[in-house]
Amino acid sequence: MTLLVNNISFSYPKKDVINNIAFSLRQGDYLAVLGTNGAGKSTLLKCLNKILKPQSGVVYINGIDSSRLKGPELAKNIAYVPQSHDCSKKTVFDSILLGRKPYIKWDVTQRDIDIVENVLKLLNLENYSMRYTNELSGGELQKVIIARALVQEPKVLLMDEPTSNLDLKNQIEVLKTIKYIVNERKISAIVAMHDLNLALRFANKFLLLKEGEVFDFGDATILNSELIKNVYDIDVAIEEFSGIPVVIPI
Template sequence: MINVRHLTKRYPNHTAVEDVSFAVREQETLVLLGTSGSGKTTTLKMINRLIEPTSGTVEINGIDTQQQAPHELSRSIGYVVQETGLFPHYTVGENIAIVPRLLHWDKDRIRNRTHELLAMLRLPEKQLNAYPDQLSGGQRQRVGLARALAANPPILLMDEPLGALDPITRAEIRQEFRNLDELRRKTVVLVTHDVREALELGDRVGVMDNGRLLQIGTPKELLMQPASAFVQRFFGDQVLAFQLQVFTLQDVMPYILPESPGPEAIDLQPDMSLNDALTLLTKTESGVLRVGDWPIRIRAVDIWSALHQLVPKSP
């Protein structure tokens, strides 16, 4: 759906983005992960032409974005920034209505859509007339998302959307976003410097450094086959935590010998993360799990040895 080819942005004194190419499929979430100054945000802003590329092209549905006026292009692409991106002089309702009003929707349609979004994002109706500074950080972020979704754009660009939130609210909102059907149907490009967020939200993750795209792949691919020492270093000493978060019971099952689980075992789905599975194991007395209909019994120690075989050794 989005096709980025040889995108480059040079400034007089430095190159922000160097020859970046990738494609985002329909309904896919691509996360651009990198430290600050890596060129990830510049890449994002070249997609909706907030920044004009020095060279290279961006195609959306096969059409070069240069064919369209920037403001018209932007209206068809949802744009989410940190919660500070809300207009402070507009109420929640007015903020959500910004793009629909630019598109000249009639009042009833805007009102219906606003209420729909409030319900979806679990925002109280009475906050419709509140100003952003009267909301909590998490509420502001939800309003920011509602604003981006308001006009039903097929594509959503998110620039560090959770950057200004505390870690706990961040995890909550992330969870909420993941569970939103409407969001799952969007094609999303999200920029973050938070590895956990990238691995959790991204169908695929592109790691950027110094203006270049170093590697792009699913979270599992990145963890199993990091293309370079830099990518591996990115996960740092939390690599184990990320592995437990990304890998599921299904991934480790090939490495565990089939054995009858016995009647005391707890039933689990194959797509449960190892992290969640281990948490459960420490809470149950038996310490035994059964996954779906598979004739398998899993103890904590089995997971550790399986994981050991799954991932590569540090160089």
């Protein structure tokens, strides 16, 4: 078991955000976290990464209580790609190299450089390596932030709407790359998403949140028109095209 989330809850003063969230993932699982705006998707990811401290519940990574993991050890286990990020003036290479910080003791090693170069190639960023991040488009910068998370070599990769600034081609490219890495490196990925069709195309597990609670959790068989109506309050049909399920609003 890579990740076990055991009944975590979080609230702000006078506002409950998530309540008793529980699920588990194994190596190679690609989880799409789905739900309407305000359902608690971003808060859940921040609780998993200890950006926010749950009022109750425990998160285990490979059997270890994540609350006991500090600084570099946490970063070696969980990498997080937020919705927004800074674009201070660094080269793309140096910005991605920052993801190796948990592993660097005295100086950057050849292995650190090799890992960065491999990820640059994986995300088709080789030609951008010496450009400054504050000169990039929103989509290009998003890929750099994803690359920084990948070079951490985490056991669990958390991504909060990673395709929000990407065009259609880059959305497919990035999510396909994440799926490849999940399968190749046997890690787990948790991706908060709005696009049900992208979720169905790439994820193998689905967590549906409604009003801060788990409405359903499972594989693609749980995603039917009745469930989507209950969560999103919209009628849909689900058809198959070239072996891929497609959600069509009615």
